Amino acid sequence: MKNLSEKVSAVKDQESMAEFILDLANDYSKNGSDWVNNDLESFLFALSAWVKDMDGYYQNTDQSYDENNVSWKYFADMLMASTMYE
Amino acid sequence: MTVLIAAAGPVGGKLARLLGDSKAIKKICENVCNLLEKSKIIGSAIRFRNPGSISFTQSSIKRNFSDGGSIDDLIAKLRSGQVKSDALPPIRIFRKDGKVFSLDNRRLYAAQQAGVKIKTVGATQDEILSEAWKFTTKNGGASIRVRGK
Numbered sequence: 001m002k003n004l005s006e007k008v009s010a011v012k013d014q015e016s017m018a019e020f021i022l023d024l025a026n027d028y029s030k031n032g033s034d035w036v037n038n039d040l041e042s043f044l045f046a047l048s049a050w051v052k053d054m055d056g057y058y059q060n061t062d063q064s065y066d067e068n069n070v071s072w073k074y075f076a077d078m079l080m081a082s083t084m085y086e
Numbered sequence: 087m088t089v090l091i092a093a094a095g096p097v098g099g100k101l102a103r104l105l106g107d108s109k110a111i112k113k114i115c116e117n118v119c120n121l122l123e124k125s126k127i128i129g130s131a132i133r134f135r136n137p138g139s140i141s142f143t144q145s146s147i148k149r150n151f152s153d154g155g156s157i158d159d160l161i162a163k164l165r166s167g168q169v170k171s172d173a174l175p176p177i178r179i180f181r182k183d184g185k186v187f188s189l190d191n192r193r194l195y196a197a198q199q200a201g202v203k204i205k206t207v208g209a210t211q212d213e214i215l216s217e218a219w220k221f222t223t224k225n226g227g228a229s230i231r232v233r234g235k
Contacts, residue, residue: 005216012192045148049189049233053222054146081219086147086189 003027004080020076026028026043035083047082053080134175135186137197137204140179141227143220144191149234156231157196164200171202178209188228189217195230 004020011020032038038048047081050057054077058065123156150156174197177190188194188207197204223230 005218009165015122038152041146045233049148050219050222051145053224056222057144057219060223064174079218084217084219086144 008073008076009078011073013072017072017076021079023078036086037082037084043082046085047078050081050085051078054081057081087193125197132171132207133181135204135206137194137202139186140177140204140206141185141187142191142194142196142223142229143187143189144230145163145222145224146231146233147191149232151181151192157192160196161199164196164202171197171200174205176205176207178213180209180214185227187221189213189220190218191230195232214235224231 004023007020007023011017028035028038034045037043053086054074055067057063057077087202149158151160164171174193175190177188177193179186179188181187188206191229192205
């Protein structure tokens with residue numbers, strides 16, 4: 001998971017997004033039991049919840065957030081957060 | 087040697103009396119852990135804290151745990167004493183801007199609602215960084231919304 005959190009920071013375009021999703025899938029294969037949301041249902045519920053709460057994340061971590069100018073990084077953050085959001 | 091043996095008698099007797107009282111043992115363990123943490127001898131010592139003094143990282147939480155149990159069930163069991171808070175895994179905490187935050191929001195919420203102290207342990211830097219996505223609170227962690235209610 002530590003490597004994943006570093007890799008998500010590198011997501012900036014279509015190619016790096018695809019690489020990140022592949023890394024995420026590989027992590028699930030190896031460490032899926034460690035994910036808080038390790039089945040599709042709980043993953044999707046967490047995804048929905050995090051998207052609703054995500055502006056707080058960017059505010060608390062001093063990152064800019066513009067809901068009208070969505071980037072690849074936002075999507076990577078959504079997927080990453082959904083693995084662990086309680 | 088004679089002095090030591092003489093001293094060991096009353097001390098040993100006191101310990102024996104204390105060991106017969108599980109509440110006393112628990113209190114001693116709490117005090118020792120708290121002292122170790124305060125003295126920085128053990129940075130990650132497990133310590134019992136008032137859950138009201140700990141802030142949430144998340145804006146909202148799901149109402150179930152991974153094992154299928156619900157937060158409401160846990161609150162009821164903590165209130166009735168069917169589950170002791172010291173039987174729960176410690177919640178991982180860290181300091182930010184003068185506040186103590188928890189990475190484990192559901193157990194913190196349950197302890198707050200049940201009004202019981204909770205075991206805490208210092209979160210590692212790796213845990214704080216790798217779980218930073220949980221930090222969505224918009225009210226400084228003062229309260230949290232349970233989803234699905």
